[in-house]
Amino acid sequence: METAVICLETKTILNEIEKLRKEMTQTLIDLIRIPAIGPESDGEGELAKAERLIQICKTIGFDKVQSYDAPDERVPSKKRPNIVAFLNGETDKERLWIVTHMDIVPPGDDSLWTAAKPFNPIVKDGKVYGRGSEDNTQPMVSSIFAMKAFKNLGLKPKRTVALCFVADEESGSIYGIQHLIKQGFFRKDDLVIVPDGGNSDGSFIEIAEKSSIWLKIDTIGKQAHASRPGDGLNAHRVGMEFALAMDKMLHQKYADQDALFDPPVSTFEPTKKERNVDAINIVPGEDTTYLDGRILPHYNMGELLRNVTALASDFEKKTGAKIGIEVVNKNIAPKPTDERAKIVLMLKEAIKKTGGKDVKVGGIGGGTCAAYFRRAGIPAVVWATMDEMAHQPNEYAKIDNMVNDAKVFAYLTGQS
Numbered sequence: 001m002e003t004a005v006i007c008l009e010t011k012t013i014l015n016e017i018e019k020l021r022k023e024m025t026q027t028l029i030d031l032i033r034i035p036a037i038g039p040e041s042d043g044e045g046e047l048a049k050a051e052r053l054i055q056i057c058k059t060i061g062f063d064k065v066q067s068y069d070a071p072d073e074r075v076p077s078k079k080r081p082n083i084v085a086f087l088n089g090e091t092d093k094e095r096l097w098i099v100t101h102m103d104i105v106p107p108g109d110d111s112l113w114t115a116a117k118p119f120n121p122i123v124k125d126g127k128v129y130g131r132g133s134e135d136n137t138q139p140m141v142s143s144i145f146a147m148k149a150f151k152n153l154g155l156k157p158k159r160t161v162a163l164c165f166v167a168d169e170e171s172g173s174i175y176g177i178q179h180l181i182k183q184g185f186f187r188k189d190d191l192v193i194v195p196d197g198g199n200s201d202g203s204f205i206e207i208a209e210k211s212s213i214w215l216k217i218d219t220i221g222k223q224a225h226a227s228r229p230g231d232g233l234n235a236h237r238v239g240m241e242f243a244l245a246m247d248k249m250l251h252q253k254y255a256d257q258d259a260l261f262d263p264p265v266s267t268f269e270p271t272k273k274e275r276n277v278d279a280i281n282i283v284p285g286e287d288t289t290y291l292d293g294r295i296l297p298h299y300n301m302g303e304l305l306r307n308v309t310a311l312a313s314d315f316e317k318k319t320g321a322k323i324g325i326e327v328v329n330k331n332i333a334p335k336p337t338d339e340r341a342k343i344v345l346m347l348k349e350a351i352k353k354t355g356g357k358d359v360k361v362g363g364i365g366g367g368t369c370a371a372y373f374r375r376a377g378i379p380a381v382v383w384a385t386m387d388e389m390a391h392q393p394n395e396y397a398k399i400d401n402m403v404n405d406a407k408v409f410a411y412l413t414g415q416s
């Protein structure tokens with residue numbers, strides 16, 4: 001008898017979410033229109049988006065909507081907002097947290113945005129195009145409307161649900177989830193989902209991650225006129241040669257494979273490049289490039305850094321240039337979440353019951369908020385259904401994914 005009642009209730013909730021499809025799409029569009037770019041990329045931060053989210057949650061009728069601001073002198077408002085919206089459940093002992101991030105990466109080259117302009121979203125073939133659509137607004141809207149369905153039906157969550165909308169995820173999370181974790185309101189038996197990664201059919205739950213490192217490589221030579229290069233020292237040439245040598249060394253030395261991860265290897269990619277001189281006829285005296293590395297957790301990060309600096313010293317001796325290596329960001333992979341942790345089992349059931357799918361668990365490149373929870377000893381999972389359009393031009397979110405993931409969140413909210 002009881003199972004039948006639960007099934008009926010679940011059906012009602014899932015139907016309710018289906019009814020909210022249009023409103024969800026509109027909310028996704030509205031949120032994309034508010035860029036939230038961090039100061040590292042010359043943005044003004046997340047305040048405008050945060051204010052909108054507070055308004056949305058208050059209108060829905062969450063029990064408490066609170067902002068936990070991290071001070072940051074680099075943005076006009078001097079603060080990086082982190083919003084937590086609580087919906088009280090039958091118990092508060094064990095809470096369900098769904099953590100999404102407000103900040104987005106810059107749109108990049110405007111001419112590559114052929115489907116829509118980054119902050120002027122359009123709906124086409126069941127997709128919403130715009131910067132931040134999939135990363136991370138789609139799951140953010142899913143989490144909000146899962147709760148709205150509960151409110152609409154006058155139902156109470158089994159356990160208190162807290163939706164977190166955090167700042168600064170794209171640049172290290174110091175002003176974001178790390179700031180929130182420091183407040184001390186996460187508990188060891190809380191259930192944490194970070195829907196900031198996943199695959200296109202939602203059949204993958206991330207429980208482990210790689211270590212990650214971002215390096216800034218400054219090469220200092222001597223500026224000169226390009227017609228008389230002998231008077232200077234071309235930092236651009238040395239910088240390129242060093243970057244390639246480092247790239248090769250890292251790939252050769254850190255070549256192990258681990259099938260738990262996808263991709264199963266460590267990755268090292270030269271990425272950002274600072275502009276140097278303003279004219280073609282100037283030999284650059286300075287060169288700055290960056291590297292993004294995602295490293296299998298069994299490797300020692302200290303040793304890796306020593307290998308990079310040793311190679312830099314070699315180049316300094318060989319060329320006469322100065323090469324500075326700065327660690328912009330570094331994350332040592334925490335212990336993976338246990339495959340039998342309650343949140344893993346609950347999520348597996350929720351995915352199965354709402355969409356009929358069996359899932360597999362494993363590791364990805366990492367670099368989500370889940371790492372900070374795992375480090376604090378709180379089991380966290382990363383899961384969402386997405387086409388992995390994050391950080392790409394013509395980024396889109398599939399409306400079906402947004403709606404179906406909301407059903408999974410709603411199922412979890414009502415789950416015993």
Ligand SMILES: [Zn+2]
Pocket residue numbers: 101135136169196390
């Ligand atoms: Zn993201």
